[in-house]
Amino acid sequence: MMQSIIFDVDGTLWDTTEVVAKAWNRAVEEAGVSAAKITAEVLKKEFGKTMDVIAQDLFPNADAKEREHILELCCKYEHEALIENNENLLFPNVKETLEKLSKKYSLFIVSNCQSGYIELFMKKAGVEKYITDIECFGNTNKSKGNNIKLIIERNKLRDAVYVGDTQGDYEATKFAGIPFIYAKYGFGKVDGYYLAIEDISELLDIE
Incomplete structure (x- = not known):
């Protein structure tokens, strides 16, 4: 039982993927790292993995220090975007x-x-x-x-x-x-x- x-x-x-994708693209642009555009569909394939694995998948050309910096920005902007969001997710x-x-x-x-x-x-x-x-x-x-x-x-x-x-x-x-x-x-x-x-x-x- x-x-x-x-x-x-x-x-x-x-499902936060639309909101999070925008926040993460902002972080990537600010970090100045070359990476493919992040979309909601991309994130749906990544969510469920640990954050370090997601960073390796999305930013394969970045070194460990760069990935850490990008992730910090991603999490920061994601948190801010979700707080500000008024839609029912x-x-x-x-x-x-x-x-x-x-x-x-x-x-x-x-x-x-x-x-x-x-x-x-x-x-x-x-x-x-x-x-x-x-x-x-x-x-x-x-x-x-x-x-x-x-x-x-x-x-x-x-x-x-x-x-x-x-x-x-x-x-x-x-x-x-x-x-x-x-x-x-x-x-x-x-x-x-x-x-x-x-x-x-x-x-x-x-x-």
């Missing part, structure tokens, strides 16, 4: 579903994002009170699988599942030893999952 649900963010709870039914789920299950978030991103998401979505604990790559420098394990150990979880949208998410749950629920409406294509959902509200019908 499912007792706890751990969520991914990008491609599972919201949530996937359908996210806020109301999290509210209902929180009455029955403990809810958590684990992402490969930078520090502060999950907190920003929760504030913009108005879901802080529904989430028990969070963890991310930016805080620990650890893989998603390791961070899922951290959440499980820290909160003494039993019968937890992870909801995500990429093959990397699935591999992380295999590492952590918990079932994976595939959000088919998200960014990725996944082989080998416990359950698949077309809308987050379908979680309300799972026992």
Whole structure:
């Protein structure tokens, strides 16, 4: 019986790719580094990876120091852009579903994002009170699988599942030893999952 649900963010709870692409292109231009134009479609293929891997993919001609500088600018401008954004970036039914789920299950978030991103998401979505604990790559420098394990150990979880949208998410749950629920409406294509959902509200019908 499912007792706890751990969520991914990008491609599972919201879609920020249009906003983030503009912010990252601004950062690349300011850094003066040669790079291909970043689009929402490009980011949908990258989100779910750790930030260092994304930097290697998007800025292959930059050295390690340049990538670090670009990433700092990307995160800075991304954060500013998301704070200023007034559009609803949530996937359908996210806020109301999290509210209902929180009455029955403990809810958590684990992402490969930078520090502060999950907190920003929760504030913009108005879901802080529904989430028990969070963890991310930016805080620990650890893989998603390791961070899922951290959440499980820290909160003494039993019968937890992870909801995500990429093959990397699935591999992380295999590492952590918990079932994976595939959000088919998200960014990725996944082989080998416990359950698949077309809308987050379908979680309300799972026992």
